[in-house]
Amino acid sequence: MNGLPVVVIGAGPVGLAAAAQLVERGLEPLVLERGSEAGAAVARWNHVRLFSQWPELVDPAASRLLAATGWVPPSAGYPTGQEWAGEYLRPLAAVLGERVRFDAEVVGVARRGRDRVVDAGRDTEPLTVHVRCPDGSEELITANAVIDASGTWGSPGPLGGDGLPALGERAAHDRINYRVPNLADDTERARYAGRHVVVAGSGHSALTALVALSGLADEAPETRISWVLRRAAVGDAFGGGQADQLPARGALGLRAQEAVRSGRITVVPGFRTEIVERDQAGTLTLVSGEGNRIEQVDEVVVLTGFRPDLALLSELRLELDSTLQAPVALAPLIDPNVHSCGTVYPHGVNELSHPEPGVFLAGMKSYGRAPTFLAMTGFEQVRSIAAALAGDRESAERVELTLPETGVCGGAGLFDEVEPESGGGCCAPAPAAAPELVSLQAPSAAGR
Structure with missing residues (x-):
């Protein structure tokens, strides 16, 4: 399977970061995005300004990849969704070139020739990714591994009080x-x-x-x-x-x-x-x-939160927490009753692995129904996954991220009349005159 690509689902901030990390490791990614452009979900909230500053919103491997083109990362400020996509995500997708395919909707992932009941061959057969094309035709892509960074933006919580749509909703x-x-x-x-x-x-x-x-x-x-x-x-x-x-x-x-x-x-x-x-x-x-x-x-x-759409992964053996629908090893670390984004322990491949070899949920989708998520967390996740796929287990298990001590930093705001002062990280105390940026429950692909 070494000659097969690592399929990344979603060309949002974490999906494109995964591709950049894989390229830097000498692995070949194939990013499949159902939208027509990079950051398609981010474009749905392009009027919103993020709490996180620019340095916290650019993956290190992506920055190095872009630097070869003369791209200069913004050094300070809090971008809107439109600025994040236009000044970073789309240039990154352009650098990745044919490794990113748009208008390619992943409708299913499975183990080649095996449904989820069959034991034999799960560690030797490749994964198959079923893709729906714009003309309605379907394509089958064989993959060495799959990183699902499709987010949760497309699955908002319903109005119904029992978690299902109310009658007539x-x-x-x-x-x-x-x-x-x-x-x-x-x-x-x-x-x-x-x-x-x-x-x-x-x-x-x-x-x-x-x-x-x-x-x-x-x-x-x-x-x-x-x-x-x-x-x-x-x-x-x-x-x-x-x-x-x-x-x-x-x-x-x-x-x-x-x-x-x-x-x-x-x-x-x-x-x-x-x-x-x-x-x-x-x-x-x-x-x-x-x-x-x-x-x-x-x-x-x-506005009752978001949840992951797991239908496309139904033939894979995932081990998910029964409450949050996050990987079982990750769920206790992100329980919103206990943690904000700043008290989540930085985690990687160990917490994100499943019984199904080579399958990972990353970014906001890995958090299931837990709300507060930082882009920096997603970048560390895919750095660790890429290292593991490249055989560098020592790097994969080494934490390379220090999060702020407290605060719901993954939010964003609609009020941007005044640019916030830079410095101090996303959870640093703000001056009294700071604009009233307000927190949204994590848009999927934003993964802030």
């Missing part, structure tokens, strides 16, 4: 948005102005949407905002405020808290949506399992 898809609205876009702004908007979720993405929509309500006072929480009370959803070790995150919570206190936002706690009803005019009613109702709803913004 799919039918109301034209009135439901699973991303933070881009209110700088005139069309999207008009969609919410003067309407009754329900925001569902209790994380930083939900707070981001609430703050943005409350600003819209200041300009269009007829705008109504309802904040639906599955939890019984707001509790600590606003965070630590001025005591927060990440000041921008604390500022977000304070702004959301102020918006609630001002009366611009109606809080509906303990509401687990079971049914979405729709009348002839298209207006929605949300019904909880207890029969409570939120009526006359025009738009719903659902």
